[in-house]
Amino acid sequence: MDVLSDVLTALRTGRPHAAHTQKTVPWGIRFPPSDGAGCHVLLEGSCWLIPAHGEPIQLSVGDVVFVPHGAGYALADQPGSPLVDFRIDADDTAPIGTPMLSEAGTTTRLLCAAYYFDRARSHPLLDDLPEVVHLPLQLGQPASLRAAIELLSAELSEPRAGTSSILTGLVDMLLLFVLRSWFDDRSTEGWAAVLTDPALMAALHGIHSEPQRSWTVAELAALSGLSRATFAKRFTAAAGRSPLSYLTWWRMTLAARRLRTTDDPLRSIATRTGYSTEFALTKAFKREYGVPPSRYRRGA
Template identity: 55%
Template sequence: MDVLSDVLIALRTGQPSAARSSSHAPWGVRFHRGPAAGCHVVLEGSCWLLSDHGEPRRLSTGDVLFTPHGDGHSLADHPDSPIVDFQPESHGSEPLGGMRIDGAGPVTELLCAYYWFDPDRPHPLLAELPAMIHVPARVGQHPSLRATVELLGQEVADQRPGTEAAVRALIDMLLLYVLRAWLDEQPDGQPGWATALRDPAITTALRQVHRHPEKPWTVEDLAAVAGLSRAAFAKRFTTIIGQPPLTYLTWWRMTTAARLLRETDEPLRAIAARCGYASEYAFSKAFKRAYDAAPGSYRTALKRTA
């Protein structure tokens, strides 16, 4: 498994959800700040993005807007149009929530998707993302993203048996392709995950940490895997990732442990072994230091709120 896929699988919680809006001008919709990352796709027409992160920005058919940190913003047919709060309604047999604003003007069709990430362990890659990522629909650029947007539009417009499963899968793909588009546009040589995922030595070491968190890794071991000297690897990893190799290893082990506690019924001793701890006591101590809760209490609390 590659590092980006692994990060998304480990940090996602629950299923993504989506809502479709059909709005005739004049219209405006406010999306309040919240815990979920949002992704808007303009399926038909155009609109304006209004936020505290810059001047109003026009979005056209095929454009994608990603708000990774859940920042509040509004979408409207015109910057001066009246704005209402987003309140999607579920229509029972339909797989998507929906919102409709009637008017006399041109229509804008939007698909708004939401993703939930583990709020206790935001991955450094996600933390690097800006508040708003706008990926315009430019001919010849990001063909996989464009194809996903087109398929989403078709599924939303012509809902058939299997649409719910298709939309969820496509929403997952949408997130991946948006992140790829952003990563591809970042300059080379800057510290951060865009550089890390292009660096063969660092990527090789990260892949081994992600695949085998149970191994008793040392800096020397990871340097050997990366094909570098210990000193060169430690400096390069720390500069690019922003933390030393073994600090990231511990962080990933705890993130993996939380996912296993959340998604499985494996006993604590098995999770401890899978995360590189020889004893349940050592694992519990490390987990409590990271999450301020013992593993058993953490799992019980999740089940209580499920």
């Protein structure tokens, strides 16, 4: 079980989108606050990313930026340029790869991707990210990230049979490589430390591969090869919650996803998430979400 992929799969909603954006000077695009997360790669020209908080960031060709928290931001040729609002719906019928905001005689060209997450259930792995993840080209981006950008850009430029399915995989690949690059450079902080700690990852693999199992701290510590006390202290310090608290949190996250995306009966969801009865799941779910599973499903 790949923990990073597992987290993104559980939290993502709707369908990712990708497109080339081409603009002439002066130009500005405002992305209002939403459940979306934007990823942009500057392919040609120059521009600025203007976050909701903090100073504008000047981008150079090859730079990658990821704005994960849905706080709203803008892209513009200069910080003072007029901004036009832009929004794309997170639904399964929206097009992927459709050129956006294109104009002739372009001076700036970007590769843009959008993702949607369940903001009511954000994973601490994503919470650890800053308002803007900036990966400058001059700092030496990994070849894998550059390859994903080139493949995605090529597929958008020349759509062919199967492009829609290929783009979905490539957009996911882009996000995973961006996150991997960011966490690799910060391997001693927060969830970056978890992802690069073989002992903690062994325990997380156990939780993610068998969430229905009645895990004890001692069993998870045995997977990690650490003593019970050392494991519990190390896990809590890095992950921000105790091992069993994380297990419960993850079970509820999986239950919520199945309620949103399937018609599975509550009995089946309870079994998959480690609860012996529907009543036990309902009690735990209501404590976590404030509403019973049936009402959550209707709302979703």
